[in-house]
Amino acid sequence: MEHLPVLLEEVLEGLALRPDGYYVDGTFGRGGHSRAILARLGPAGRLLALDWDPQAIAAAASLCADARFQVRQLPFARLREALADFAPDGVDGILLDLGISSPQIDQPERGFSFRHDGPLDMRMDPTAGQSAAEYLAHVSVEALATVLRDLGEERHALRIARAIVAARDQGALTSTRQLAVLVAEAVPKGKPGIDPATRTFQALRIQVNGELDQLDAVLPQVLGALRPAGRLAIISFHSLEDRKVKQFIARHSRPPEIPAGLAVREDERPLPPLRAIGRAMMAGATEVARNPRARSAVLRLAERTAAAWAGTADPAARMRAP
Ligand SMILES: C[S@@+](CC[C@H](N)C(=O)[O-])C[C@H]1O[C@@H](n2cnc3c(N)ncnc32)[C@H](O)[C@@H]1O
Numbered sequence: 001m002e003h004l005p006v007l008l009e010e011v012l013e014g015l016a017l018r019p020d021g022y023y024v025d026g027t028f029g030r031g032g033h034s035r036a037i038l039a040r041l042g043p044a045g046r047l048l049a050l051d052w053d054p055q056a057i058a059a060a061a062s063l064c065a066d067a068r069f070q071v072r073q074l075p076f077a078r079l080r081e082a083l084a085d086f087a088p089d090g091v092d093g094i095l096l097d098l099g100i101s102s103p104q105i106d107q108p109e110r111g112f113s114f115r116h117d118g119p120l121d122m123r124m125d126p127t128a129g130q131s132a133a134e135y136l137a138h139v140s141v142e143a144l145a146t147v148l149r150d151l152g153e154e155r156h157a158l159r160i161a162r163a164i165v166a167a168r169d170q171g172a173l174t175s176t177r178q179l180a181v182l183v184a185e186a187v188p189k190g191k192p193g194i195d196p197a198t199r200t201f202q203a204l205r206i207q208v209n210g211e212l213d214q215l216d217a218v219l220p221q222v223l224g225a226l227r228p229a230g231r232l233a234i235i236s237f238h239s240l241e242d243r244k245v246k247q248f249i250a251r252h253s254r255p256p257e258i259p260a261g262l263a264v265r266e267d268e269r270p271l272p273p274l275r276a277i278g279r280a281m282m283a284g285a286t287e288v289a290r291n292p293r294a295r296s297a298v299l300r301l302a303e304r305t306a307a308a309w310a311g312t313a314d315p316a317a318r319m320r321a322p
Contacts, residue, residue, distance in 0.1 A: 005032025152203030
C-alpha cells in the first residue's frame with residue numbers, strides 16, 4: 001500500500017514554511033511530507049531528509065534530481081551530526097513523523113505485521129542491530145514481561161512472556177505467524193476486531209528499534225538545531241511517545257526557575273527556549289476515513305524562541321552552572 005502522509009496540511013501550516021528556509025524531515029518514509037515541503041520552497045530553500053530504512057532511502061532517489069533536496073541514511077538521534085554539513089547555523093523547521101510506514105507494515109519480509117507471515121525481524125534498518133527473533137532468543141521472562149507491559153501497555157504481559165519463553169525453549173521462534181498464534185493462545189479472548197498480538201508486536205518493535213531512546217536523544221538536539229522562530233512538528237502514534245513530546249515542549253516552554261535567593265528583575269527573567277503552539281492536533285473524520293492510520297496520530301508544534309541555548313537539556317541547570 002502507498003503511504004499517505006498524515007495531518008499534511010496541519011504540518012505544512014505548523015512549520016510556517018519560508019520559501020528560503022532550511023528544513024529537516026527526520027522520517028522520510030515515502031516522502032509524502034517531504035514532497036509537499038519542497039513544493040512550497042523557493043530556489044534558495046533546502047530540505048534534508050533522514051531515514052534509517054534503506055528502502056526509504058532508495059525511494060528518495062526519485063527526488064535527488066532536485067538540487068534543493070538531500071537525503072541521508074541516518075537515525076534521527078544523530079541529528080546534530082546530520083546538520084553539521086547541511087546547516088551548521090541551524091534550520092528553520094524540523095519534522096518527525098514517528099513510527100513505521102505503510103510499506104514497512106505491508107511487506108511480510110520486514111516482519112512488522114501479525115497479518116502477514118514473515119521472518120520475525122522488525123528492524124527499521126535490517127542491516128544493523130538485533131532482529132526481534134534474536135532478541136526473543138535470549139531475553140528472560142522478567143525482562144520480556146517488562147517490555148510488553150511498558151512499551152505495549154499489555155495487561156497480560158507476564159502470561160505472554162512466559163508463553164514466549166516456554167515456546168522458544170522448545171525451538172526457535174522465527175516467524176510472525178508463530179508469534180501471533182502463541183500470543184492468541186496465551187491470553188483470554190479480547191474485543192472482536194482487535195488482534196490479541198497487537199500490543200506485543202508494538203512493544204517488540206519499539207524495543208528492537210530503541211524507538212523511545214531515539215526520541216529521548218533527538219529532543220534536546222532540536223533546541224540547538226532550530227534557529228530563532230524555527231518550528232518543530234512531531235507526529236506520534238502512541239501515548240508513550242506523545243507523553244515524551246508533550247512533556248518536553250511543556251518543560252522547555254516554561255521560564256527557567258530562578259534559584260531561591262537569586263534576585264532577578266521581571267524584565268531580566270530568561271526566556272524559555274520554546275513556545276508551545278496551540279494544543280495537540282488530531283486528524284479529522286474525513287482524513288481518518290481516507291487513511292485509517294491517521295486515527296491515532298497526534299501532532300504537537302512548538303517554536304524556538306530567541307533564547308540562547310548552551311546545550312544542556314535542563315534550562316534551570318544552565319542557570320545554576322557557574
Ligand atoms: C510514519 S513513516 C514517515 C512517513 C513520511 N512522513 C511520509 O509521508 O512518507 C516513519 C518513517 O520513519 C523512519 N524512522 C523511524 N524511526 C526512525 C529514526 N529513529 N531515525 C530515522 N528514521 C526513522 C521509518 O523507517 C519510516 O520510514
